[in-house]
Amino acid sequence: MQDDDTGVDEAGTYALFLHLEEELQMQVGALGPCSFPMGVHVYAGSAMGGLRARLARHVRRDKRVHWHVDRLTTATGCRVLGAVVFTSPVLQECDIIGSLEGVKGVDDAEVRPPRFGASDHGCRGHLVWMGEEASITQVAVAHLIKGITGGRWLSGEEIWRPEDR
Numbered sequence: 001m002q003d004d005d006t007g008v009d010e011a012g013t014y015a016l017f018l019h020l021e022e023e024l025q026m027q028v029g030a031l032g033p034c035s036f037p038m039g040v041h042v043y044a045g046s047a048m049g050g051l052r053a054r055l056a057r058h059v060r061r062d063k064r065v066h067w068h069v070d071r072l073t074t075a076t077g078c079r080v081l082g083a084v085v086f087t088s089p090v091l092q093e094c095d096i097i098g099s100l101e102g103v104k105g106v107d108d109a110e111v112r113p114p115r116f117g118a119s120d121h122g123c124r125g126h127l128v129w130m131g132e133e134a135s136i137t138q139v140a141v142a143h144l145i146k147g148i149t150g151g152r153w154l155s156g157e158e159i160w161r162p163e164d165r
């Protein structure tokens with residue numbers, strides 16, 4: 001196995017924290033026209049092929065748009081703040097989204113746009129907008145780590161390594 005200083009070569013589920021500098025409007029595949037408010041959005045995903053490779057892909061801007069979330073991570077003004085990773089084999093993306101909706105002191109949390117990132121799931125969607133202030137990130141990360149066992153925060157810098165460029 002490769003030496004991995006992030007310790008997350010395992011498969012698992014993650015909450016990717018993104019920050020949008022301003023509101024974005026765009027077409028997202030079969031979802032049609034979508035709007036994304038400025039501020040902090042959290043995308044829940046699963047990476048059965050390994051968390052590290054998947055997170056590195058999210059950070060990379062130069063990629064073929066394949067998933068809904070690629071439309072965001074390749075957009076101007078979108079920055080990856082970091083991710084909370086979980087290696088539980090049973091945790092689902094929707095569990096993460098549900099937990100984030102319950103963050104105390106965050107009244108704005110909203111699953112939107114409907115069905116984003118969840119084409120193959122029966123749920124409401126795998127993206128939740130947490131509000132405009134970047135400081136919400138700390139509150140939401142703490143809530144996730146406290147609420148779901150085994151979560152670990154990786155900053156954008158920890159995800160991004162020069163060899164991934």
Ligand SMILES: [Zn+2]
Pocket residue numbers: 093094118121122123124125126
């Ligand atoms: Zn789901």
